[in-house]
Amino acid sequence: LIGRYMxxxxxxxxxxxxxxxxxxxxxxxxxxxxxxxxKGSTDTTLLQKWGFSLQQQGRYEEALAAYTRAELIDTENExxxxxxxxxxxxxxxxxxxxxxxxxxxxxxxxxAALLLQKGxxxxxxxxxxxxxxxxxxxxFSVEDAAKARRPIAWCLFxxxxxxxxxxxxxxxxxxxxxxxxTDRLNAGHTALAMGRIAEAIDHYQIGQKLTPGGKTExxxxxxxxxxxxxAAQVDETTIRLIPEVLRLHPx
Numbered sequence: 001l002i003g004r005y006m007x008x009x010x011x012x013x014x015x016x017x018x019x020x021x022x023x024x025x026x027x028x029x030x031x032x033x034x035x036x037x038x039k040g041s042t043d044t045t046l047l048q049k050w051g052f053s054l055q056q057q058g059r060y061e062e063a064l065a066a067y068t069r070a071e072l073i074d075t076e077n078e079x080x081x082x083x084x085x086x087x088x089x090x091x092x093x094x095x096x097x098x099x100x101x102x103x104x105x106x107x108x109x110x111x112a113a114l115l116l117q118k119g120x121x122x123x124x125x126x127x128x129x130x131x132x133x134x135x136x137x138x139x140f141s142v143e144d145a146a147k148a149r150r151p152i153a154w155c156l157f158x159x160x161x162x163x164x165x166x167x168x169x170x171x172x173x174x175x176x177x178x179x180x181x182t183d184r185l186n187a188g189h190t191a192l193a194m195g196r197i198a199e200a201i202d203h204y205q206i207g208q209k210l211t212p213g214g215k216t217e218x219x220x221x222x223x224x225x226x227x228x229x230x231a232a233q234v235d236e237t238t239i240r241l242i243p244e245v246l247r248l249h250p251x
Contacts, residue, residue, distance in 0.1 A: 009035070012031055012034065012035055013035065015031060016028050016031035016032055016035060016049070019031065020032075020049055020053065023056070025052075025053040025054075025056045025057055026053075026057060028049070028053045029050065029053040029054055029057065029059075032046055032049055032050035032053060033050065035050075036050055036066075042073055044070040044073050044074045044077070044080075047066050047067070047069050047070035047073075048066075048067070048070050048077075048079070048080060048083075050066045051063045051064070051065075051066030051067040051070065051083065052083070054066060055083065055086075055087060060087045060090045060091050061091065063083075063087055064084060064087040064088070064091065067080050067083055067084045067087065068084065071084065078104060078107070081100050081103065081104060082100075082104070084100060085097040085100040085101060085104075085117070085121075088100070088121075089121060089124065092124075094121040094122065094123075094124035094125040095121070095122075095125045095127075097117075097121040098118050098121040098122050098125065098127075101114050101115075101117045101118035101121060102118060105118065112138050112141040112142050115134045115135070115137050115138035115141065116134075116135070116138050116147060116148065116151075118134045119131045119132075119134035119135045119138065119148075119151060120151065122134060123151060123154075123155065128155045128158045128159050129155075129159055131151070131155050132152065132155045132156070132159070135148045135151050135152045135155065136148075136152070139152070146175070149168055149171060149172050150172060150183070152168055153165050153168035153169050153172065153186065153190075154186060156168060157186065157189060157190050157193065157228075157232070158228065158231075160193075160232065162190055162193050162194045162232075163194075165190045166187075166190050166191070166194065169183070169186065169187040169190055172187075173187060179210065180210060181207040181208070181210040181211040181212075181217075181218060181221070182207075182221065183207075184203045184204065184206050184207030184210060185203070185204065185207045185218070185221055185222065185225070187203045188200040188201070188202075188203030188204045188207065189225060189228065189229060189232070191203060192229065192232075192234050192238070192239075192242075193229070193232040193233075193234055197238065200242070201242065201245060201246070201249075204218070204222070204242065204246055205246065205249060208246065215246065215247065218246075219243050219246065219247070222242070222243060222246075223243070226239055
């Protein structure tokens with residue numbers, strides 16, 4: 001008797017909404033899949049909630065597919081665009097995320113945070129010069145551009161602009177009270193690329209003291225950055241000798 005009523009669309013909508021509001025996304029997903037009726041649904045609200053439920057479960061490909069269907073109908077929906085950009089980044093498709101952040105910034109030129117998001121996506125895509133343009137635009141747009149200093153410094157290093165990178169790392173080390181070991185690590189890389197080996201070692205030694213996991217964690221991070229140092233044309237022998245110096249040097 002109850003089954004007949006439970007299968008009515010209006011009842012399913014109420015149940016799905018109940019589950020969605022209480023964050024039971026797994027169960028809500030199943031109902032939204034049924035309610036969107038395959039690929040023919042034009043109810044953007046249902047498609048958005050279906051996509052969000054999928055995204056909350058880490059099912060980003062499926063979430064993106066649901067969002068894309070909704071966006072084809074509701075092309076001006078900025079909530080959808082932001083969710084799609086997030087999914088693209090999680091799916092390691094940063095160039096598509098950067099395109100969305102460009103669209104959003106064209107609509108909201110006063111929302112400077114979009115420039116940071118676009119720049120970060122471009123860094124993930126390896127477009128360091130384009131990322132710099134976005135970060136510099138952010139820096140020019142806000143009074144306090146501290147959030148852009150780290151990505152700017154790293155992109156300058158990756159694009160071979162070591163003097164400018166050194167200047168930015170200097171600002172970070174002088175003004176930021178929340179320094180991390182990666183700040184010293186990257187400042188060391190910049191000094192090493194400039195041939196300032198003693199200065200680089202000083203940065204690395206201080207960086208070890210800031211590393212929660214001590215020398216082991218710091219050296220693992222250094223090793224992971226070896227390809228970047230080789231790309232900066234640092235002598236391979238020097239790159240491999242640095243960890244030995246750090247292992248022998250007392251903290």
